[in-house]
Amino acid sequence: MNNILKLKKITSAWILAILLLFVLAISFGITMRFNQANDIKLSPVTFYSLMTTHGVTMVGIWVVAGMMAVNYLLSRYVKVSNGLNLFAMALTVIGVVMLWLTTFVGHYHTGWTFLYPLPFYTAWEKWATPVFLLSLGVLGIGWFVWSVGMLWQILKRYSLPQAFAWQHFKKGHTVETPPFILITTVTLVGVIACLLTAVLLLILYFAEYFSKGTFTNDALLMKNLTYFFGHTIINEALYLGVATLYELLPEVSGRPKFKMTWYVAVAWNCTLLFVLTAFFHHLYMDFAQPQSFQIIGQVASYFASLPSASVTAFSVIVLIYKNPVKWSLTNLLFVVGVAGWLIGGIGAVIDATISNNFVLHNTLWVPAHFHTYNAMGNVLFSLAFFNWAAKDFQGIASPLRYDKTKIFWLMVGGFGFVLMFYIGGAYSIPRRYAEYPNEFTNAKLLASAGAWFAIIYLWAIIVILFNIVMKCIKMFSVSE
Ligand code: HEM
Known part of the structure; x- marks a missing residue:
């Protein structure tokens, strides 16, 4: 079998696995919201086990969705390794099975941030703590090796300054760096940095675990390391999605390719620097x-998001405004995704401003903003890639006929779902409550409305992914 066909088959397998886990994880989210609404009754342990599974699974699948999309598109510029791709897939499957065993069989339920020293307060099966930490290690090793492999291939074709597009800072350069290569390089460096931090974090956890009380970690250091890893990786996942947008949006819209400019180069180099320090906004309430x-x-939170988001929004508007655009499900998803990213980004910057954080910290404003730029931003970038890739595999486009209706219902469900979180946040309703006390008078109503909007979102997602799934399944019967 030739390499390209192999790559298409592996990518199809990724898409099918990610979509299956996505539908299950959304169902867990809807179940949690109905429980918060008091419409169903789960035990607190079941609620928090679901919350942990939902959080880690969602973060994990959208990180790998970005990685496999970027890996597929990188094959246009450099040689990519199918062996590393399969290695990452095998470790991802093992990691996810271990993780779900800990939460569903072992009842592990620290939340996806597993904030120190929670994992040591074993309110679950004893084995679940080390297995949970190991599952993160297994996932991390697979993704680390794969990221280093991709970066290595980029640096074999482009020098380091070229990969970062530094020659575009001044006039008269001879080598052009495609925006896709710059954004992918910046993002992979960030992914590698936060996975290395995760390794350090796990070593510190296991050092304490095996020390039998002779060694205790510093809680503030552990919190800093956890958020450096967790906050950064989910942001990098979004930037992987943006890289695919830069590569595919002009192409599917029938417009000229995005060109590298000095301001695109500056914006993404800023992102590399600032995204690594923006996580400090999670520690505003840690007075030590x-x-x-x-x-x-605070400063890094502004500079990590504003330059890249405004430059991307500007480029997308210039691309489509008053221009003949060939609309399809792929570019509709990309454009709505940019809107979701911007709305969620504004919500994040509001919360990352210290004076506002005194009010919004750990309220529903937090899931409001990150669900907006994930469920209505990055997820749509990845779905756009899936839709494009499924067509690329088979060479058959699906008719546009009902695509606008699907996008309409996706927007009603998705934005309605996050709006209920925003209103809750504005009313200071706390996040991560399995049940709301009666003092929060409108919390249950908002939770119920949120769950129904999420059902509309889930229905629209299932309708959208039907064609993609059929094409990916067919891919396995294609031979040379
Ligand atoms: C319509 C789809 C979704 C539904 C119904 C849903 C629902 C929920 C709910 C109810 C919570 C708990 C909120 C709280 O009280 O703090 C939550 C948390 C979370 N969700 Fe979602 N969600 C959805 C999509 C997503 C997506 C696409 C992501 C992608 C990253 C995501 C990532 C998370 C994370 C990281 C948490 C935090 C878990 C924790 O605190 O440990 N969710 N979600």
Whole structure:
């Protein structure tokens, strides 16, 4: 079998696995919202086990969705390794099985942030703590090796300054760096940095676990490491989605390719620097944290998101405004995804401003903003890639006929679902409550409405993914 056909088959398998886990994880989310609404009754342990499974699974699948999309598109520029791709897939499957065993059989339920020292308060099966930590290690190793492999291939074709597009800072350069290569490089460096931090974090956890009480970690250091890893990786997942947008949106719209400009180069180099320090905004309420870090947190939160988001929005508007565009499900998903990213980004910047954070910290405003730029941003970038790839595998486009209706219902469900979180946040309703006390008078109603909107979102997703799934399944019967 030739390499391209192999790559298509592996990519189809990724898409099918990711979509299956996505539908299951959305169902867990809807179940949680109905429980918060008091429409169903789960035990607190079941609620928090579902919340942990939902959080880690969602973060994990959208990180690998971005990686496999970027890997597929990289094959246009450099040689990609199918062996590493399969290695990452095998470790991802093993990691997910281990993780789900810990939460569903072992009842592990620290939340996806597993904040120190929670994993040691074993309110679950004893084995579940080490197995949960190991499952993160297994996932991390697979993704680390794959990311290093991709970066290595980029650096074999482009020098380091070219991969970062530094020659575009001044006039008269001879080598052009495609925006896709720049964004992918910036993002993979970030992914590698946060996976290395995860390794350090796991070593510290296991050092304490095996020390039998002779070694205790520093709680503030552990929190900093956890958020450096967790906050950064989910942001990098979004940027992987943006890389696919830069590569595919002009092409599927029948417009000229995006060209590298000095401001695109500056914006994404800023992102590399600032995304690694923006996580400090998670520690505003930790008064032992040095004050300078708090200020860096606020400034970095602005500079990590604003340059890349505004440059991307500007490029997309220039591409479509008053221009003949060939609309399809793929570019509709990309454009709505940019809107979701911007709305969620504004919500995030509001919360990352220290004076606002005193009010919004750990309220439903937090799931509001990150669900907006994930469920209505990055997920749509990945679905756009899946839709494009499924067509690329078979060479058959699906008719546009009902696509606008599907997007309409996706927007009604998705934006309605997150709006209920935003209103809850504005009313200071806390996040991560399995049941709301009666003092929060409208919390249950908002939760119920949120769950029904999420059902509309799920229905629209299933309708959208039907064609993609059929084409991916057919891919396995294709021979040379
Ligand atoms: C319509 C689809 C979705 C539904 C119904 C849903 C529902 C929920 C609910 C009810 C919570 C708990 C909120 C709280 O009280 O704090 C939650 C948390 C979370 N969700 Fe979603 N969600 C959806 C999509 C997504 C997506 C696409 C992501 C992608 C990253 C995601 C990632 C998370 C994470 C990381 C948490 C935090 C878990 C924790 O605190 O440990 N969700 N979700």
